[in-house]
Amino acid sequence: MEVGFLGLGIMGKAMATNLLRHGFRVTVWNRTLSKCQELVALGATVGETPAAVVAKCKFTIAMLSDPRAALSVVFDKDGVLEQIGEGKGYVDMSTVDAETSCKISEAIKQKGGAFVEAPVSGSKKPAEDGQLVVLAAGDKALYDDMVPAFDVLGKKSFFLGEIGNGAKMKLVVNMIMGSVMNAFSEGLCLADESGLSPQTLLDVLDLGGIANPMFKMKGPSMLQGSYNPAFPLKHMQKDMRLALSLGDENAVAMPVAAAANEAFKKARSLGLGDQDFSAVHEVLKGAGGSGQA
Amino acid sequence: MEVGFLGLGIMGKAMATNLLRHGFRVTVWNRTLSKCQELVALGATVGETPAAVVAKCKFTIAMLSDPRAALSVVFDKDGVLEQIGEGKGYVDMSTVDAETSCKISEAIKQKGGAFVEAPVSGSKKPAEDGQLVVLAAGDKALYDDMVPAFDVLGKKSFFLGEIGNGAKMKLVVNMIMGSVMNAFSEGLCLADESGLSPQTLLDVLDLGGIANPMFKMKGPSMLQGSYNPAFPLKHMQKDMRLALSLGDENAVAMPVAAAANEAFKKARSLGLGDQDFSAVHEVLKGAGGSGQA
Amino acid sequence: MEVGFLGLGIMGKAMATNLLRHGFRVTVWNRTLSKCQELVALGATVGETPAAVVAKCKFTIAMLSDPRAALSVVFDKDGVLEQIGEGKGYVDMSTVDAETSCKISEAIKQKGGAFVEAPVSGSKKPAEDGQLVVLAAGDKALYDDMVPAFDVLGKKSFFLGEIGNGAKMKLVVNMIMGSVMNAFSEGLCLADESGLSPQTLLDVLDLGGIANPMFKMKGPSMLQGSYNPAFPLKHMQKDMRLALSLGDENAVAMPVAAAANEAFKKARSLGLGDQDFSAVHEVLKGAGGSGQA
Amino acid sequence: MEVGFLGLGIMGKAMATNLLRHGFRVTVWNRTLSKCQELVALGATVGETPAAVVAKCKFTIAMLSDPRAALSVVFDKDGVLEQIGEGKGYVDMSTVDAETSCKISEAIKQKGGAFVEAPVSGSKKPAEDGQLVVLAAGDKALYDDMVPAFDVLGKKSFFLGEIGNGAKMKLVVNMIMGSVMNAFSEGLCLADESGLSPQTLLDVLDLGGIANPMFKMKGPSMLQGSYNPAFPLKHMQKDMRLALSLGDENAVAMPVAAAANEAFKKARSLGLGDQDFSAVHEVLKGAGGSGQA
CATH class of the missing domain: 3.40.50.720 (NAD(P)-binding Rossmann-like Domain)
Incomplete structure (x- = not known):
């Protein structure tokens, strides 16, 4: 051929x-x-x-x-x-x-x-x-x-x-990926601040029902605060914005994706747009301790 | 022994x-x-x-x-x-x-x-x-x-x-799982309402970086609106509540988990508490059509 | 002149x-x-x-x-x-x-x-x-x-x-109004489901620090489920979308507005787009009872 | 008597x-x-x-x-x-x-x-x-x-x-107030980052349908980054947590309050718990510029 x-x-x-x-x-x-x-x-x-x-x-x-x-x-x-x-x-x-x-x-x-x-x-x-x-x-x-x-x-x-459905399918997949990344990062932060080892959390996750290549690949570098751009955060945020717009056209409410998108925007405002999208972890990490009221 | x-x-x-x-x-x-x-x-x-x-x-x-x-x-x-x-x-x-x-x-x-x-x-x-x-x-x-x-x-x-760390680790893992389920469900809804095949989305996801056993196992039944309780929604929501409380004690903001928790609460209010936690899909599914303003 | x-x-x-x-x-x-x-x-x-x-x-x-x-x-x-x-x-x-x-x-x-x-x-x-x-x-x-x-x-x-700042100022004001409406509606629902009189909540609010004309004007009709369109919900949702886009351009994270926008989208999906924007109350109202897990 | x-x-x-x-x-x-x-x-x-x-x-x-x-x-x-x-x-x-x-x-x-x-x-x-x-x-x-x-x-x-309804009513009122504060702060940030005068936004709001004493009293000091504790942020966050728990008991989904609560938690993690609850403004304010992707 x-x-x-x-x-x-x-x-x-x-x-x-x-x-x-x-x-x-x-x-x-x-x-x-x-x-x-x-x-x-x-x-x-x-x-x-x-x-x-x-x-x-x-x-x-x-x-x-x-x-x-x-x-x-x-x-x-x-x-x-x-x-x-x-x-x-x-x-x-x-x-x-x-x-x-x-x-x-x-x-x-x-x-x-x-x-x-x-x-x-x-x-x-x-x-x-x-x-x-x-x-x-x-x-x-x-x-x-x-x-x-x-x-x-x-x-x-x-x-x-x-025509157009190829682009749309990519948006949907990336939107899910962006939300999952936020969920993952929140869990790593919660483990850390609660006295659990985030590294052990990675090991436990890798043995369970939501084990996936992204957790395995990006988890360890996230724990080190290293975000080499495989997929830049600003592009991920753009895709989340476009996916939310697509949802808007079709009246689909997506509260989790919306919350994730705001975290990515916050990351952009902190100058992390050119880092890997896993750098949203920097937004979710607390500034450290402050006991309950 | x-x-x-x-x-x-x-x-x-x-x-x-x-x-x-x-x-x-x-x-x-x-x-x-x-x-x-x-x-x-x-x-x-x-x-x-x-x-x-x-x-x-x-x-x-x-x-x-x-x-x-x-x-x-x-x-x-x-x-x-x-x-x-x-x-x-x-x-x-x-x-x-x-x-x-x-x-x-x-x-x-x-x-x-x-x-x-x-x-x-x-x-x-x-x-x-x-x-x-x-x-x-x-x-x-x-x-x-x-x-x-x-x-x-x-x-x-x-x-x-x-003592206590075993229970905490389970909470963190389940919290991530609950958020990931919401992200997944939102994506399935967005695909469906945007004219894409949700079944094809499952196939595409299964070949990508966030492929995981849960998507594979629960996706097909979610598309059929079938939620046989492997892990009841009310228990998942309880775990999300407890994980958010743990975050509260340690001043960890978790906006995606919080949004997911509200969706699970909405599901409870619709009487879905005894179904599988994937039944949150019913909350996210629109009531159907209504073009953009 | x-x-x-x-x-x-x-x-x-x-x-x-x-x-x-x-x-x-x-x-x-x-x-x-x-x-x-x-x-x-x-x-x-x-x-x-x-x-x-x-x-x-x-x-x-x-x-x-x-x-x-x-x-x-x-x-x-x-x-x-x-x-x-x-x-x-x-x-x-x-x-x-x-x-x-x-x-x-x-x-x-x-x-x-x-x-x-x-x-x-x-x-x-x-x-x-x-x-x-x-x-x-x-x-x-x-x-x-x-x-x-x-x-x-x-x-x-x-x-x-x-030029453009007039339109932008209207967007910002409407965005705040849309979020405030959601906060108000959530409070009315919480009062109702917790065994408090929503009418009394209106009276208490009207005597306090966030008393405002909108609560006074729209509260009573919301409690009756009546949403005569003074400002149609679909227009409010469009303004929230545009305000969120403006925030996107300028990397301003607005998680509360984003959550409110998703509720308005949900309302649109339920066919409430031509009702008053206070009809978002219908989304937030539960389907009634289901005790805690 | x-x-x-x-x-x-x-x-x-x-x-x-x-x-x-x-x-x-x-x-x-x-x-x-x-x-x-x-x-x-x-x-x-x-x-x-x-x-x-x-x-x-x-x-x-x-x-x-x-x-x-x-x-x-x-x-x-x-x-x-x-x-x-x-x-x-x-x-x-x-x-x-x-x-x-x-x-x-x-x-x-x-x-x-x-x-x-x-x-x-x-x-x-x-x-x-x-x-x-x-x-x-x-x-x-x-x-x-x-x-x-x-x-x-x-x-x-x-x-x-x-007995108990007095405390509950206070929680509901404070929850609405906390969400409204977040909506207000997001609007002030959006105005500022979009090239509008936040002071003018205060003036415009004060003439409109959601004009209220809290905007009038706290707005000017928020713009100056001054948060003298009339009602400490950690107490507001505690009330939001309790109100969300009350909603949990009664299966009331409150996504806007949940998003607001996470912002208050973030503020606590930044050491703002003893400031006025309007200090959540510091969380929402961006770190400054970063154009759209």
């Missing part, structure tokens, strides 16, 4: 590499073309422009850094739109908001092309290991065509219906 | 059986003595009264249904207190509040005996499989003596320091 | 009437021109179009029903923009969002005119009695010129600085 | 003085007897002990500093219990918990006496001005007998039914 691949950042490079390793013929493009050489060594062909890639390939995947880049690759000169059309498919796996996704979708459909948005859950390591989770939505026929590629890139792919 | 065992309810019977199977000599007692027969078939001896068991055994374990029963077995006529003393140890594995535990501890220490409280995390199945988690506190030397028994009963035991 | 007045709805009519009664010469316009007759009887002149009013008067006040109407009167054919210019001032007293206000402000300044936004706090009765509170922002010189008119229309006017 | 009066602290002295000024014959007692002299100058008689006062007077009022003092005056040697009996009434106007009140009530009723609890709302100034609010409960006949005294001491008295 032949695919185009636009964008060779950390994620894109790992993904294109996996495709090549599994026998796909891949035509790559990157804004800084020199980044293509490593892929060429693995058997990739280079396309001069996004338009050139689309002209050559029936299916083109994009993995770009942000909404601006995602729009630019489609709408700018030598962009995807110039060559997309009947019989061709475009799959954007970048993490973008629903609005950006809709704009791209409409432009491509107007040209007769097919479009799928397919943001992923998982970062560098899962990308390298082909262990991403693909949250796809849009043109079902194109999705079906892409399943062999998704099977190489991820451990599982989902088709979620209409 | 020889141990006494008081209380052959669902949990106690499974635990005593495990001890017998692993070569312990066990003298059992139960308020309804006929319940002892099954254990006798497996090699147990019967003690006529708690006092008789303690008289015979260096170490005695109790697994009783509630604080009232735990106190009665110790303080009533023919109770533990009549025979406990220098060189003997008593281990109460029942789930009781810190106050009850302290009362028992003081009485036994006054007689010269040693005491360990050791509530467990896990219910019937883990008890049968020797997969409980033991949260022990009190006399460290007695705890060390009991490790061979704890190793048979549980997959892991913890020594948490002074 | 001569002023133009655009918009003779419930509010506008009362305000124009007050200006006439206090000796202002007023040229009125209304989309349905027949509504002008009542004002003519009091001495008003009629303008055929917004443009005609602006052509005639140095200062023109508008009081329109919503952002759409506010934009239409300025930008449509025969609108304010056609005649505004150097030496003329336009004062929009409608309640609109900051974005609408900015759009109007920029267009008028580009033509050389001066602009003041001046939303009011207070409804029909205060408008008739000249007891509004005017929250003005924008061109300070124009504000100063308008003080004689504001003194007639309101009991107090404030100049709040740059 | 003749009354006994036990306790001449700040409140008691002001109250006994008012009774004397309105023609009551008053027999006073205070633990430090020298404090009685000022009252004697106004016409009071002195009783040597609480028992002596009760022996002399048909009705005795107590105004003591805390539950311990309230119990001591009744149960200790030479206490109220020694002389109370058929045909005599005892009225405790101290602020005590429901349990203390019940204990006193039962002891007095067993001796054949009548008892009314009558905590007041209002502090020094209202006590001096006879402007307290009396929240009475217990023996209705005794309450009726006492109305002439209550009329002198307060601007209004309420009879609330069974």
